[in-house]
Amino acid sequence: MGPVMRKMPTKLWVLLLFHLTALWNTTDAQIRYTIPEELKEGSIVGNIAKDLNLEVAEISDRRLRIASDSGKQYFDVNLGKGDLIVNQRIDREELCGQSSSCLLPLEMIIENPLNLYRVEIEIQDINDNYPVFQTREHILNIAESTVPGARFRLESAQDSDVGSHSLRSYTLSKNGHFILDVKTNKDGTKLPELVLEKSLDREKETVHTLLLTAIDGGSPERSGTAEITVRVLDINDNAPVFDKAVYDVQLQENTALGVVVVTVKAVDQDEGLNAEIMYSFGPHTTEALHELFSVDTATGEVKVKNQVDYESGSSYKFDIVARDKGVPAMEGLCSIHLDILDINDNVPEIILKSLPSPVREDAPVGTVVALISAKDVDTGDNGRVILSLAPGLPFTLKPSISNNYALVTGATLDREMNPTFMVEIRASDSGSPPLTSKKNIKVDVLDVNDNPPVFAQSLYTVYVQENSAAGSILCSVSASDSDLGENAKITYSVINSKGGDIPISSYAYINSENGTVFSMHSFDYEKIKVFQFLVQAKDQGSPSLSSNATVHVFIQDQNDNVPTVIYPSAVLGSVSHQRMPRSAKTGHLVTKVTAVDADSGHNAWISYRLAEATDSSLFAVNLYTGEVRTKRSVSEQDDSSQRLLIEIKDNGEPVQSTTVTVDILIEDGLHEPISDFRQKATEKDKKKSKITFYLILSLASVSVLSLVTFFILLIKCARDSRDNGSCCISRDSDGYKNPNRNLQIQLNTDGPIKYVEVLGGDMMSQSQSFGSYLSPVSEFSDLTFVKPSSTLDFKDTLRGLDASLPDSAWTFESQQQLNSCL
Known part of the structure; x- marks a missing residue:
């Protein structure tokens, strides 16, 4: 396979290597390519x-x-196919230098929900660099007296590639005096040395030119050359020799300036000037090293010149040259390997991988708010970072991969209490002493519609005068909502209910924007005295929330009704005709005028006055009962025809009045037999005694029943007041009802307004609001019991009225409250 691969073109080999090595594996939840x-x-x-x-x-x-940790974006994602592609040229030597392993970490961030994946790209080296000598021409001065076996250190070549592609060997061109010996250091670097194999003879050959070739291990291999010129000297034939060829030194970063790093020592076997040595940096020492360190030419002390930072360089390699003062000068060379020790001098850094997202106040516990990472350029424990949160916040940090954290909600949020959180994140490394840093992250809480509108009052009590104009303001209700925006925008409405048999919408109208309640028409106290309705406040959230408040409206009476004459009845004509005997004595009851007023309270108090009379000295009208009696005995000189004009007025403001005309005919001989009169008087007295007994019995029963009812209602109202904040006891009267009816008790417990009404009487009697009358003429007595919540003392009122009103007529009135929304 080796020969086949060697014949393969470089481009094809690279593509094949890519397809063979572009594999991935997952380690600790990471992906590596x-x-x-x-x-x-x-x-x-x-x-x-x-x-x-x-x-x-x-x-x-x-x-x-x-999100790449490096400044360049070497990779991109093809969102259409899901492929990770190369975005720009990658130079492994630029990224990792001489490191044997070159990993390029990538962080893949995906949203909705936020998540982070760590991907590592291992960059493999290809043989794209030639071995290079810093100096292409090197001159050696060797004395002719140098014995065979002498060694001369040559410059090492540098190859930026690593592994099998790095520098592997050296070769020396053929010559008759020198051979090449290559030594390998502990770190694997190769040091070429020129070894004198045969003694030199200046008289035969003064200069020898050699070619040193450095070869790497690539396939195909690459090489670099340097020319070595050997000058044969016949003087100063001993070069300085160091006591160590390599000095291994450790130095702590941030060491004070002037501190001696190492002292090198060389010895020259010559004498005189040929043995005097001066020390200096090697010819290939970089400017950066010259800035950091200095060497004493006489003592060989290497000192700190500027601040040394581990994060800028963790190790340094350089040469020290020892040169004597001979002519020509001889020199020796040693290497210094300087390792910088890290100290905890860098504060940990907190990095936001994503901007914090606003979070809804109803977000579940564990909702991701932001992605955060920590970084410390120190090493070891000095670079190990731990993140934490300031106490008392409803957030927690959830560890992820490689010093990455997710900021998540740790408790239920409430925007109405905390609309914004300033989350303080603390970073601390594990150095000694540890270094810390802080970073504040602002997290906004988004509103949700979780608060219903709240009325300023759960119960509104309104007093309105009857006959007030339609469209007048009854009251204004107000509600507030602690949410925001549409969730806090409130509209008001009247819940469709009925006041009696009539819909509330015919009584009242509410402005949906500001909660002002208007009357739909003018109210008549004699038709309706009180009604109630519910007002709803509803926000515009989704779903919307609402709450209700109760409005009680009390109609206040006005004096808008004229007293109505019941007796003498208008059916009999506009003038009442009465007869009386001329023998009538002082105090003779001629007739009784009875009138009622549809109003209530003071407006229904009626008084009678004799406005005109044929003979004003003969008749008088009782102010409160309307009884017409003689002021003196009738004489023979009095006219037999008398006309009286009686004015009937109420006690309202303004006063309403009416008149009735009574014609009295005085007749002679109009009398009853004494026996008949006495018999009738006796029967009448018996009847009155019987009526009085029943009246007393009824009054006692009614009083006991009223007191029991009052206490029951008082206890019930006290309980209701805890819920409604109001308890009202009132009376509902429609004026004169059902003549010829005896004592009647009405107990109304419907709705929030409760009252007791005791009525009784015949056609001649009158049932007044807040009043009671005992008439000596009526066949049956009248009694009306009203609410005991008056601002007047009930007993004092009875005493005062009993003293001021004749004929046992008394009345009691409760003070009205002002027309306002309580």
Whole structure:
């Protein structure tokens, strides 16, 4: 196989080597490809999609890309086929120098979700470099007295290739005096030496020209030559000789300037000037070494001249020449191998492989936020980096491949509490003492619709005057949402419900943007006294969230009803005709005017006044009961026809009033027999006593029932107030109802407003809002019990009214509250 391969053209051999070595293997979750250097651009390294177990369409959709640690982008990915291809020429010697192994690490990043793969490309050497001598012409001065067997160190050739392609051997052109001896150092380098085999004779031949050839191990082999000119001297025939041919030295980086690295020593067997030695760097020492170190010409001390950095160079090889002062001068050569020891002088570096992605507040634990890596140019423990996070953050670091980490969520996030996190990442190496660094990463939390709107109040209480104009503002409700954007944009609506049998939409309208509630029409207290509805606040999130608030609307009474005369009835005509005997005495009850007012409270308090009279000295009208009685006894001189104009007024503002006309005919001889009168009086007294007994019994029963009901409602309201923040006890009256009806108790427990109403009476009686009347003329007494939550003291009110109102007529009113949204 060897001869066949030698005959094969170089280009074909390279392609065959590529196809044989472009194999991959996975070690520690890594992919490795092996390729020769100097491949053409577009050459395929391998199918990265297949080797990563990814579909070809998937690597394009998830935007697979290469992040190289080097400054050049040597490779690219064909997203259409999934192939990893060569992007530019690769020079192994430029990348790895003389290192036997040349690995080019690549990091493949793929998104959605973020993931990182490490790929290593092993670059194999090809025989593309010739062995090269730094000096193509080398002159040796050898005294003619030099005995055979003397050795002369020659310059080594340099071959940038490695392995089998590196320098393998030297050859020397044929001559009659010298042979070539090649020694191998511990590191494998070969040192050519010229050995004198036969004594020189200057008189026969003063100059010998030799050709030194360096040959590498490639196939085909490559070679380089140098010309050696030997001048035969007949003076100063001993060259300086070092005590060591090679000095192995170790030096710690950052050593102080002026420190002696090594002291070399050479000895010359000659005497006088021929034995005086001066030391200097070899002729091929680089400028970089001249900048770092210096050599004392007299003592041979090699000293630190500038700061030595391990990261710039971990080892140095150079020669020291010892030259005597003879004529011609003789010189000796030694090599120094200097290894630099690393110290922990580099702070670890934190590298963001990808910009941090905003994360939703409902993201599950373990969501990848960013890819991070750590780097320290030191070696060993000094370069071993550990990443950590500042405590108290809902994030964790998940280790990946080769000092790579994924920043992931470690707990549930809440944007309303923390919309942004400044994540502090700490890097610490394992040196002694350790060095640390920090890097802050800003992570934004994206809002999701997880907060419903919240009303400023769960219950709104509104008081509105009746007869207020349609379209007037009832109140304004307000809700807030702690989310952002559309998730916090609120619209208001009235939930379709009914106030009685009428939809709420006919009562109230709400502005969907600002929550202002308007009345749809003018309210009549006599038809509706209270209603409630639900207001909904709904955000614009997806899915949307909502909450409700209850609005209680209380209609406040206005004095918009004129008192209505019940007796004398208008059916009988506009004028009431009454008769009385001329024998009537003072205080004789002529008639009783009875009126009611559809309003309530103060607006329904009625008073009677005698506006006009034929003889104002004869009659008087009771201010509160409407009873018309004689002020004195009727005389013979009084006219038999008397006309009274009685004005009936309420207690509202402004005052509403009406009048009734009563014609009284005074007749002579109009009287009843005493016996009949006494009999009727006795029967009437008995009837009244019976009625009084029933009334007292009923009143006591009603009082007990009312107190029990009141306490039950008070306890229920106290419980409801914990949930609704309000408890209202009120009365619902539609004015005069159902004449000829005895005592009635109404308990309304429907809805959030609860009240007790006690009614009773006949056609002559009146049922007033917040009032109670005991009429001596009525056949049955009236009683109305109202809510006990008045701001007036109930007992004091009863006492005051009892003292001020005649004929046992008393009334009680509760103060109204202001019209506002509480």
